[in-house]
Amino acid sequence: MSKVIAQAAELYRSNRHAEAANLLLAEDAATPLSLQALLLLAQSKTKLGEAEAAAHLFARAADDPQADRKLMLSLALSLMLKADRARDAFDYAKALLALDPQNADAAAVYRHCLHRRLDVDEARVSNASLRAALAAGDAFAAAIENPLENLYWCGDEALNRAVTRMQGGKPYREEDRLRRRARPHVFGARPRVGYLSNDLSDCHATIQLLQGVLDFHDPEAIDFTLFCYTPQALKRADQGFRQRHAGRIVDLKDLSTEDAHRLIRAQGVDILVDLKGHTGGAWIDLVNSGPAPIQVAYLGFPGSARGIDCDYILSDAVVTPPSSRPYYHEAFCLLPESYQPNDMVYRPLPPPLSRAALGLPEDRLVFSSVNTIRKITPETFDLWMRVLKAVPDSLLYLLGGDDGANARFLGAVSRAGVDTSRIVFRPTLSHLDHLAALPASDLALDTFPCSGHTTTSEQLWMGLPVLTRQGSNFASRVSESLLRAVGLPELVAHDEENFVARAVQLAQNGQKRLEIREKLRRNRRLMPLFDSERMARHLEKAFSMMIERARQGLEPADFAVPAEPPRSTPFSIGERASPAQA
Structure with missing residues (x-):
């Protein structure tokens, strides 16, 4: 064995990592490798970019009595995350937490995976423990779970608000928010609204909900732009939404935060609507750079987006009653029936399966x-x-x-x-x-x-x-x-x-x-939920009311949007609207 290790080590030092790995794998098939050989194989796989295989090898090494178990598990966890296999890292994270309960990476992976395991008994224990820690003001507990995943299991607004973990951005500073609001801005005759998202494709739930409303926007009442940093795969999967609104899409995908900020500013946008909040792919730093005088949270994140600089959240009196007020930095813009838009034009209505x-x-x-x-x-x-x-x-x-x-x-x-x-x-x-x-x-x-x-x-x-x-x-x-x-x-x-x-x-x-x-x-076909046209009118009123407050020099504050008169006749399902034109 020592001769094989020496030969593999020489190959490794010569950057012949594949040969070293193959030699050790052949030896392992005959006789289990020693700790020294196992680590050399794991390092060779790491050098080859085979992160998942290397992770399994370091985890195997962790079981050796002579190994530094904590170090081995840390390496296994790190490599599994590098391989984008967070779910498969659960056992490593759990084992590492048993040795080091304050390991932030392990705790974050453990909680992330736990939500996807359908392990009722383990979730019951873990949720109770995390709830108690959050209630006690434990800073470590507040930082190990992202805000969206906290909402899956915790219905306590005070504890939701306590979560500090942010993905891909830093929290806004109050002085920057005040500077943004005080910056001189000339409002147009009609609201100039920018919707910001990386989900601008009709195969994503956000646009499946919102697309009918966008098609019904009245060009006399609103001028809107779709600020897009959508991945190419999602763009390619689109079935028509992007084509209908091609003239309104401004692509930010390959821009820096600073350049994207300048581009939005150059468009003269009055209101920037962040459709992401604390969801995957959110561009928090762009929103927090303050590209618009009025910034609004909508649809993507169902709650207060702690640390994200939005003046208002578009909600309704059911989802944000007065009792919710202490837990939001955003002012409530209460839409009259439901905050959720729905598409009555393009959403399929297939015949039921038996x-x-x-x-x-x-x-x-x-x-x-x-x-x-x-x-x-x-x-x-x-x-x-x-x-x-x-x-x-x-x-x-x-x-x-x-x-x-x-x-x-x-x-x-x-x-x-x-x-x-x-x-x-x-x-x-x-x-x-x-x-x-x-x-x-x-x-x-x-x-x-x-x-x-x-x-x-x-x-x-x-x-x-x-x-x-x-x-x-x-x-x-x-x-x-x-x-x-x-x-x-x-x-x-x-x-x-x-x-x-x-x-x-x-x-x-x-x-x-x-x-x-x-x-x-x-x-x-009669009540408001699926009435895209009605929702479009309500959003247009909401934006106009926000701007009117700003024109008067008033700070953002809670207000309710008046409802359109109720329909007396049913609306048509699947009736196509022409894309809004400026």
Whole structure:
């Protein structure tokens, strides 16, 4: 063995890393490598850019009694992250935390992965521990989880506000915010609005919601620009949105923050609308550089974007009631029905798929959930199990995860005393088939504390009733906002007990379920939720009211946008609008 190690070491020193690795791998196939040889192999793989393979080797070395276990696990974790395999780094992060509970990288990876594992029991313990630490003001706890992932499981606005971790940017300084607001600016005759996002493609949820509203913007009332730093793959996947608005798209993708700032300033934008907040790919430093006199948070992040310099958040009276005021630095611009835009023009309305096509029985009551598994918290799990126990012959049809995640979920179901055969994992479907499959269920059960957002509006669009309950922060109140905007407040439970009771009542009353579906079918084309044109008018009023305050030298402050008169006749679904022209 020593001769092989010496030969491999010489190859390594000569930068012949592939030969060194192959020699050691051949030796390992015959006899397990010593710690020295294992480390040499791991270093060779690192030099070759094979980060994932190197990570596994360092993790293997960590089990050697002679190794520095903490160092080996740290290297394994770092390399797995370099390989963009955060999910596979979970075991390394967990083992490293056992040795070093204050390891920030390990803690961040552990929490990130935990949301995607469907491990109800471990999440229950970890969430309780992190909640207690946040409540105690623990700075380490506040820095290990990003704000969006905190919303998946924590419905406490004070604790949401305590999170300090930011992705890809630094928090704004109050003096910079004041300087931005005081900078001289000449407002135009109509609002000049810039929407900023890296999701400007109709295959992304943001544009799937917003595109109809953008098409209905009145060119006499608003001049808008789409400031884009969307990845090429997402651009290529677009089915028409970018082509319709090609004249309004300004590409920032390859610009520095300073150059992007100057370009937005040169456009004379009155209002910059940040569609990202604390979500993946957010350009926080650009927003915080203050390119517009008025800056607005909208749609991407369901809560106060701590550290991001926006004057207003476009919300509504359900998702941001007066009790939320202490937890926001943004002023509330309350849209009159729901904050969420929806597309009545381009969103597909495919014919429903049959239960037979989906492998579901015709003679069983089917509850469902299509929310991401990141939202299936212990709180959600407990409520779902209570409903299943109270409706013994029912099934739960849900979007699962990988095989490991599904197995962990089924284990928790079994321990809860529910037959695992009553859980049916939905296969991966195309977007059209995803929509077409929704009506096959009898009733959708929401997730808590982070409710359905785009998924809830999709289900309502396809005629599937969604049962939710009142929440305690923006993210937990979205389904309620949508249900009220479509005229179905009876599907909003007051609390957990009421949620279970309503689920049971609806399960036992097929006629009531039919009446709700018929009401939803009628309301879809009459109530505000899916009225893109109405939402466009409300946004235009909101922008004009913001500018009027600024013209008068007034600081941003909470205000409510007056509603357009109610419709007396249904609007048309799928009626194409011409792209707004300046």
